[in-house]
Amino acid sequence: MSRFFFNDRKQLVNDAIEGLVISAPHGNLVRLDIDPAIRIVARADWDKSRVAVISGGGSGHEPAHAGFVGKGMLTAAVCGDVFASPSVDAVLNAIVAVTGDRGCLLIVKNYTGDRLNFGLAAEKAKLYGLKVEMVIVADDIALPDNKQPRGIAGTALVHKIAGHAAEHGKSLSEVRDIAQQACDNVYSLGLAMETCNLPGSDSEEGRIQQGHVELGLGIHGEPGATTVDTHNSKELIETLVKPLKAAVGDDRVAVLINNLGGVSALEMALLTKELAHSALKDQLAYLVGPAPLVSSLDMKGFSLSLLRLNDEFEQAICADVQTVGWQKPVPFAPMKTVSHSAVYDGLEIEPSDNPQVKALVGTAAQILIDLENRLNALDAKVGDGDTGSTFAEGAREIKRLLENDALPLNNTAQLLQLVGERLATVMGGSSGVLMSIFFTAAGQAVHNATALPDALLLGLKQMKHYGGADLGDRTLIDALQPALEALRDSGMAAAVDAAKKGAESTATMQKAGAGRSSYVNSENLSGVTDPGAVAIADVFAAIAK
Helix, strand or coil: CCCCCCCCHHHHHHHHHHHHHHHCCCCCEEECCCECCECEEEECCCCCCCCEEEEEEEECCCCCCHHHECCCCECEEEEEEECCCCCHHHHHHHHHHHCCCCCEEEEEECCHHHHHHHHHHHHHHHHCCCCEEEEEECCECCCCCCCCCCCCCCHHHHHHHHHHHHHCCCCHHHHHHHHHHHHCCEEEEEEEEECCCCCCCCCCCCCCCCCCEEECCCCCCCCCCEEECCCCHHHHHHHHHHHHHHHHCCCCEEEEEEECECCCHHHHHHHHHHHHCCCCCCCEEEEEEEECCCCCCCEEEEEEEEEECCHHHHHHHHCCCCCCCCCCCEECCCCCCCCCCCCCCCCCCCCECCHHHHHHHHHHHHHHHHCHHHHHHHHHHHCCCCHHHHHHHHHHHHHHHHHCCCCECCCHHHHHHHHHHHHHHHCCHHHHHHHHHHHHHHHHHHHCCCCHHHHHHHHHHHHHHHHCCCCCCCCCHHHHHHHHHHHHHHCHHHHHHHHHHHHHHHHHCCCCCCCHHHHCCHHHHCCCCCHHHHHHHHHHHHHHC
C-alpha cells in the first residue's frame, strides 16, 4: 500500500500548487495559467521593474521552491513532477512571463536535468532579447572529491541573498555576483535513518538498516556516502559538524537546520540543542529553523547548511520577506534561564525509624523496580508501553529516600503524605498524580485518626473521584479495591488473594473504561492483564511474605 495521501497521481503536483497558492498568508501568489503541464508559481505583485529571480526543480522538496516565492525572495518558481526537473518550455515560459528590461537570474541546483533544462531555456530566452544569467548551487560536501557536488538545502540561503539584492534594485550583474558569492560560501551535509516514500509506490523495507543512518544521502533518496551505526543525537551532530567546521574554519556562520520531512518537531528541537553545544557554538551567529526548507517528501532525516557570513549576507538573510516557507533567522544565544524557587505544599516531616515499616516500604519499592520491563511489555500491547517505567521511577525515588533515612517511618500519616508528594513530582503523566491523590488523601485520613485500612479506602475513593475510573474499567482499581476491602475485613492473606484475582479478571475484560487502553479495540485487549493491576497484585504478594 502507498504511504502517501493523494487523489489522482497525475494531478498530484497541480493539486498541491493550488493548495499552496490559496493558503499563502500574504495572498501574494498566483499560478500562471498557460498549460496544465507548465507549473509556474509567481508573485502576484510583480511589475518587472527589478531583476527577476527564478528557481525551481522537481516537486517533493516543499516548501522549496514555490514556498520561497514572494517579496524579498523569488519572483517565480518552476515546478517539475516529483523529483523531476521541469521542462525547458516550462522554464522558458517563466522567464518570459516575469522578466523585464532589468533581466533575470536563474538559481539552479546542481543536478544534470536542472542544469540542462534551465540552461537551454536561458539560451532560448536570449533569442527573445532577454538578459538571463544563471548560478548553480553545489553546497553538498558529502563527497569531497566529487567534481559535481549536489545542490541541497543551502539553495534556500542563495535564494534569500539573491532575492534581497534584486528587491533593493541591484543590477543583474550585481545580483548574479552576490548569488555566486553565496554559492561559494555555503556548505551542507545531511543524514537520514529512513529514506522517503514515493507517491503511488508500495511501501517496502528500506535499505537503511535499523539502528543506522546514511550520511550524505541525496534529497531524492540517492544512497549516502557512508553509514553510521548510531541514532544518538549528540554523536550525529558531531559527525556533521566536524567536516562542516573544517570547510568554514573559525568564521562566523548562519546555520540552516533543515528537516528533510519526516522528523518530529521534538527531535528537531533536540538536534538544535545539540548543535548549540557543538564545536560550532562559538561561531554561531544565526539559526535558520529548525524547519523543513528543502525537504525530501517524508524522509526521516535532517541536514545542516553553514553560510560563512559577511555584512552583506547578514543583512540579506535577516531582511523581512513575504513567503510561505522562509524562516526568519534567530540570533544565536545560549538558553536563558531565570532562577525560581520551587513551590511546595509546606509539608513538614521528621524522619524516624521503624524496622517493620522500613522492610515493607523497601520490599514494595524493589518489586516495582524489578517489574519495570514486564509491565512495559504488557502496556505495549494495550497502551503506550511505559507503565513499568513510570511505576519504577516513583519506586526508585522512595527507595532513595529510604536509603538516606529521610522517611518518617514511625509516623504513618506523614509517611503517606510524603510518598504522595514525591510521586506527584517524579512520576510522569496521570499515573503519578493519581497515586499522589491516593497516598495524600489516605495520609490526611490517618492524620484525622482513621484506621489505616479505612484511610486507604478513602484514598482510593478520592482517586476514583478525580480519575474517573471504577471497578470493571480495566485499571489497577480492579486489583486495588478488592485487596483493600479484603484487608479491612479479613486481613493481609485475604488481601493478597483478592488482588491476584482482581488482576487476573482484567484479562477477560473486553473494554477498558479509562486510560490509554480505552482507545484499544477488544481484540487487542483479550487475554492481556492490565499492567497496573499486575503491579498491585505483585506488591501485595511481596509485602505479605
